[in-house]
Amino acid sequence: MNGIQKDNLKGNLATGVEVLEHCSTFAGLGEDQLSEIAAVATPHYFKKGEFIFHQGDLPDFFYIVRKGMVKTFKVSTFGKQIIVKIASVGDTLNASALFGERYFVSAQAIDQVVVLSLRKEQFLSFVKQYPRIAINIVTILVKGLDNEYERILDLIGETVEQRLCNFLFMLSVKFGTTLSLTREELGDLAGTTTETTIRVLSRLKAANIISSSRGKIIILDQAKLQALTHHHNQK
Amino acid sequence: MNGIQKDNLKGNLATGVEVLEHCSTFAGLGEDQLSEIAAVATPHYFKKGEFIFHQGDLPDFFYIVRKGMVKTFKVSTFGKQIIVKIASVGDTLNASALFGERYFVSAQAIDQVVVLSLRKEQFLSFVKQYPRIAINIVTILVKGLDNEYERILDLIGETVEQRLCNFLFMLSVKFGTTLSLTREELGDLAGTTTETTIRVLSRLKAANIISSSRGKIIILDQAKLQALTHHHNQK
DNA sequence: CGTCTAATTGAGATGTGTCAAGCGGTGTGG
DNA sequence: CCACACCGCTTGACACATCTCAATTAGACG
Numbered sequence: 001m002n003g004i005q006k007d008n009l010k011g012n013l014a015t016g017v018e019v020l021e022h023c024s025t026f027a028g029l030g031e032d033q034l035s036e037i038a039a040v041a042t043p044h045y046f047k048k049g050e051f052i053f054h055q056g057d058l059p060d061f062f063y064i065v066r067k068g069m070v071k072t073f074k075v076s077t078f079g080k081q082i083i084v085k086i087a088s089v090g091d092t093l094n095a096s097a098l099f100g101e102r103y104f105v106s107a108q109a110i111d112q113v114v115v116l117s118l119r120k121e122q123f124l125s126f127v128k129q130y131p132r133i134a135i136n137i138v139t140i141l142v143k144g145l146d147n148e149y150e151r152i153l154d155l156i157g158e159t160v161e162q163r164l165c166n167f168l169f170m171l172s173v174k175f176g177t178t179l180s181l182t183r184e185e186l187g188d189l190a191g192t193t194t195e196t197t198i199r200v201l202s203r204l205k206a207a208n209i210i211s212s213s214r215g216k217i218i219i220l221d222q223a224k225l226q227a228l229t230h231h232h233n234q235k
Numbered sequence: 236m237n238g239i240q241k242d243n244l245k246g247n248l249a250t251g252v253e254v255l256e257h258c259s260t261f262a263g264l265g266e267d268q269l270s271e272i273a274a275v276a277t278p279h280y281f282k283k284g285e286f287i288f289h290q291g292d293l294p295d296f297f298y299i300v301r302k303g304m305v306k307t308f309k310v311s312t313f314g315k316q317i318i319v320k321i322a323s324v325g326d327t328l329n330a331s332a333l334f335g336e337r338y339f340v341s342a343q344a345i346d347q348v349v350v351l352s353l354r355k356e357q358f359l360s361f362v363k364q365y366p367r368i369a370i371n372i373v374t375i376l377v378k379g380l381d382n383e384y385e386r387i388l389d390l391i392g393e394t395v396e397q398r399l400c401n402f403l404f405m406l407s408v409k410f411g412t413t414l415s416l417t418r419e420e421l422g423d424l425a426g427t428t429t430e431t432t433i434r435v436l437s438r439l440k441a442a443n444i445i446s447s448s449r450g451k452i453i454i455l456d457q458a459k460l461q462a463l464t465h466h467h468n469q470k
Numbered sequence: 471c472g473t474c475t476a477a478t479t480g481a482g483a484t485g486t487g488t489c490a491a492g493c494g495g496t497g498t499g500g
Numbered sequence: 501c502c503a504c505a506c507c508g509c510t511t512g513a514c515a516c517a518t519c520t521c522a523a524t525t526a527g528a529c530g
Contacts, residue, residue: 080388104381199518215528395485428486
């Protein structure tokens with residue numbers, strides 16, 4: 001409790017260099033350059049469920065997650081939605097958006113969240129000053145693109161169960177074996193409905209691979225989960 | 236006949252400035268900068284079906300389509316494939332790949348194709364020299380990413396018929412009403428099977444919206460096609 | 471303690487994929 | 501120049517994974 005509150009003090013966040021260090025956007029920059037950036041980064045606080053920005057808004061800020069989890073997602077005109085990314089400490093929410101017209105995703109806090117923000121102009125001036133940042137962003141974008149193609153291939157070639165297992169495993173690698181996600185969110189990641197997600201999770205639970213409670217999924221047997229991952233539908 | 240052959244002469248291609256002008260990668264560059272680039276761009280010729288590069292290869296060149304159509308596609312480990320893009324004059328095949336480790340798509344000539352190529356190092360030195368190119372690339376990547384998210388939303392939310400109509404309309408806007416595509420290629424674009432594609436096309440043919448022959452689809456009634464496009468499945 | 475949201479389970483409908491078979495045009499090699 | 505082989509196209513029958521709709525239960529939070 002105490003630790004968390006202390007961690008939230010502005011005094012602590014101002015020295016955000018250690019966050020920026022692990023942020024791929026700023027990879028390759030020196031200590032002094034990072035602290036130059038950290039010096040002008042201001043923290044913003046969000047409660048669970050609050051939006052950091054909305055799809056369609058004009059981009060004003062550049063954001064990095066300082067604490068907590070943020071989901072970025074996109075909704076279609078007829079209600080369906082996909083989660084684009086689950087971001088945690090050091091991830092940027094919208095490096096790319098600053099080069100586009102509008103945000104094409106929304107960002108929402110999954111739990112208590114602190115983000116560091118830079119005004120758009122300020123961020124862009126850093127980019128101009130340190131071209132390395134531009135290169136990093138391109139690299140991130142390229143990886144992201146490839147990622148989405150993989151996702152499309154999964155979407156057309158793998159079963160829902162496969163996809164869910166893939167995402168569960170991937171998430172457990174990134175976030176550990178306790179995942180704070182609702183069934184709906186997991187479904188939105190894998191591109192399926194809440195009901196189908198639940199049915200698959202029930203099967204995994206029956207096989208003692210996971211356990212779960214409200215808003216929480218716990219991976220009990222990561223090895224078995226990995227065995228279910230990827231490419232088992234080749235006949 | 237004669238015109239085409241004349242067009243293929245090297246003498247003509249060397250002055251590729253008018254191609255580069257319409258290439259978004261080089262948007263905003265001056266006439267002299269373009270001709271500086273054009274001067275070192277060398278043409279390569281490909282017959283229908285030939286590969287320009289393969290998924291997984293190390294990127295050596297930067298390519299721009301000078302003539303003809305090229306499809307870039309990605310195949311999954313279990314045989315499914317998606318067409319990422321149908322590129323035509325002025326489109327780049329792999330601006331992004333030069334910042335990644337490997338090509339993550341393959342590029343194959345759909346008909347007689349001429350591409351302009353720059354050695355990787357040469358292209359990167361231009362990028363360094365003219366940062367505008369880097370910005371253009373980021374912009375292209377961002378649009379591409381957003382595009383893929385839209386595609387995913389379509390994939391999970393729209394019917395195959397919807398998706399095929401969307402793609403047909405989109406293609407007719409870009410390439411005109413005569414499309415040189417096989418059913419298989421169209422299916423790979425929309426993320427469905429050849430058979431299902433054929434069934435949908437048969438329906439469109441019965442409604443006098445399209446006509447078709449081997450390797451060719453002709454849009455007869457673009458207005459009616461547009462009416463079928465997007466968002467008609469809201470109940 | 472009541473309300474609201476998440477999770478769960480069931481039953482039913484159906485869009486699409488899969489497999490299989492046949493047709494027709496095109497180009498190539500003898 | 502003809503014939504054969506190949507490739508793209510087409511159609512049918514069938515299976516089934518997944519979505520949809522609906523009703524119920526359980527947990528959290530004020």
